[in-house]
Amino acid sequence: MPDPPAHPLAPGPSATATPAATRPARRWESEPARPAASEPARPGEPGRTGGPVVWWRRRSLRFRLTATATAVLALALAVSAYVFVVVLGESLIRNIDDQVYQRGREIVALSDAGRLPDPVTSVNNTIVQVLGPDGRIVDATSDTDRLVPLLPARARESAARTGAPQFVNGRPYALPGPLRVRVLSADHGVTVIVARSFTEVESSLVTTGHVLLVGMPLLLALLAAASWLVIGRTLRPITLLRRGAAAVGGTARSRRLPVPEARDEVHALATTLNDMLGRLEEAEARQRALVSDAAHELRSPLASIRLQLEVALSHPEGQDWTETAEGVLEDTLRLSRLAEDLLALARLDEGRLSRREPVDLGVLARRTAERYDLGLDLGLGSDPGSGLGSDLGSDAAPGSAPVVLGDELDLRRVLTNLVDNALRHAASAVRLGVRTGGAAGAGVAELTVTDDGPGIPPEDRERVFDRFTRLDDARSRDDGGAGLGLAIVRTTVEAHGGTVHLEDASPGLRAVVRLPLAR
Structure with a gap:
């Protein structure tokens, strides 16, 4: 049957039944006019x-x-x-x-x-x-x-x-x-x-x-x-x-700024800037020396490890791999100690402590003495009755030792480095001492590490605190370390507001550390 005629009001085939409210609006009908994009600023126009x-x-x-x-x-x-x-x-x-x-x-x-x-x-x-x-x-x-x-x-x-x-x-x-x-x-x-x-x-x-x-x-x-x-x-x-x-810069880092003759604010500024440049130059020189010395110290154990491995690989049939592993492990431990020392110096160079808490120097000294008294042998071939060996003790009475504010781990490293250095050169005995007052002065605690070794000449007692310094250049690095122990001691003590120096013990040498007491 044919389709019924369409209603006169019905939309035709081309018309849409979508309401005007839902019909998609033409872009040019519904969207408001957008403002023109701001023109680029022209030079010389303050408003732009x-x-x-x-x-x-x-x-x-x-x-x-x-x-x-x-x-x-x-x-x-x-x-x-x-x-x-x-x-x-x-x-x-x-x-x-x-x-x-x-x-x-x-x-x-x-x-x-x-x-x-x-x-x-x-x-x-x-x-x-x-x-x-x-x-x-x-x-x-x-x-x-x-x-x-x-x-x-x-x-x-x-x-x-x-x-x-x-x-x-x-x-x-x-x-x-x-x-x-x-x-x-x-x-x-x-x-x-x-x-x-x-x-x-x-x-x-x-x-x-x-x-x-x-x-x-x-x-x-x-x-x-x-x-x-x-x-x-x-x-x-x-x-x-x-x-x-x-x-100033490049190869002219040693140059300084001109200082005017007039004693005015510019004169003070130039003087301050020159002092700052001097400190920066010194810090850069220390950094270059540290990098050079660190590279020199790293070269020896790395060369030793390489040599041992090359020898082992070139003659694997007759190689004692246990001995090779022990040698590589020893050099690796040296590298690890050197890395720890360098990290400690880098942290201490910032001039601030990670922790500041009360530390009992008496307890710290007794623990250090007990630690080194357990099975420590200097390898001098002496019997226990000969008086040679490690004779560690403490002059601090229990409960009477002073208390300072600082980082216990850093202060323990100070004592450890001083004792290690003393044991390395002692003939028969090393002794720890803790006291307050007296020569130390009021409000100051004094730690001493004394050995009976050959001592250090007076002209070299300050130089040994420099980084990578060894008085006996011919001495083996295996025995003498990297030369950072005393440098870490001084940097740590100064970070705690104290001082450290070496003095004659007749016989031997005494390291004296002075720290302000906690208040």
């Missing part, structure tokens, strides 16, 4: 490069100081010019008031004496009107209105009563500019009005303003140029410091 503040901060110090000084000078000159004009105007007005008052007193005296001339003589371009009791003008200077007084009746009475000068517009009276007027009373009801034109004062102030408007910019330009030169001269030592700092 972060604003005037950023522009100002990017200027040189000399420019900013000069601009600031010029702005302050401009403000000071403007205020000074304003004050000068105001004071000058008041002074000129006061001068006119004095002249007007003086001339008025003269006219009053002439009127009272009946000798007032007609017309009244003009002095210093003053204008005079003499009014009778009825308020009419009876006398005046020439070219002055004789019909209309300069002030009406009420104003005349007020001015005569207060004696204060007043400003009056001179145009209605055919007089130039404003007038400065004073009113004085004479005998027989006579009133004297004296005035003088203010035009001269205005002309003087205008001339002064023109001079200031022309002269101030010139003066400001001269002051700005002088400020630029003076500031440049002042900053010249800093420029020299910058150039000197740029020259």
Whole structure:
């Protein structure tokens, strides 16, 4: 059967039944217009490069100081010019008031004496009107209105009563500019009005303003140029410091910054920077020496390990692998000890302790003595009754030993290194000592490690604390170690705020460690 006809209101085959609210919107119909992407900043436009503040901060110090000084000078000159004009105007007005008052007193005296001339003589371009009791003008200077007084009746009475000068517009009276007027009373009801034109004062102030408007910019330009030169001269030592700092580096690490002769802040800065460069140079030299010495120390055990392995591999049929393994293990232990010592020095070079807690030096000394007393043999071939061997003890009484603040592991390493060094050179005995007071001083604990060996010459007792230092260069590294033990001792003790030195024990040598007591 044919399909029924479509309803007239039904959508056709090309129409969509999707509601308008759910129909996908066309891009150009529904999306709002997006703002245009910001244009890239152009050079020289403060608004596009972060604003005037950023522009100002990017200027040189000399420019900013000069601009600031010029702005302050401009403000000071403007205020000074304003004050000068105001004071000058008041002074000129006061001068006119004095002249007007003086001339008025003269006219009053002439009127009272009946000798007032007609017309009244003009002095210093003053204008005079003499009014009778009825308020009419009876006398005046020439070219002055004789019909209309300069002030009406009420104003005349007020001015005569207060004696204060007043400003009056001179145009209605055919007089130039404003007038400065004073009113004085004479005998027989006579009133004297004296005035003088203010035009001269205005002309003087205008001339002064023109001079200031022309002269101030010139003066400001001269002051700005002088400020630029003076500031440049002042900053010249800093420029020299910058150039000197740029020259320091590469192969010129020993160079120093120029120090100005003036004992000012720049001199102090240059001195401080030179001291810092000196310390950096010393630290770098120590670092290079440490790397060189460490490489030298690592080379021997590594070469030994390589040699043993190469020999074993080249002749495997007759090789004693146990002996080879023992030799390699021994060299590996040497490498491990060296690595531990280097790590300890690197940590101690930071100048701070990982832990700071109370440490009983008596307990630490007793434990160290007990540790080395167990089965320790110097290999001297002596019997127990001969007096040779390790005779360790402690002078510290139980419970009376001092307590210091520090890292127990680091302090234990100090004692261990000192005892190892003493045992290596002792003839028969090594002894530990702990005490407070006495030669150590109040508030100081003293640790001593004494041996009866050959000792160290006085001139070498400080050098042995240097890193990788051996007094007997021919001595085997197997017996003498890497030369870091005493260096670790000094660095550790100084990190704890103490001191260490070597002294003669007659016979033998005594290592003395002094540490501040815990409070």
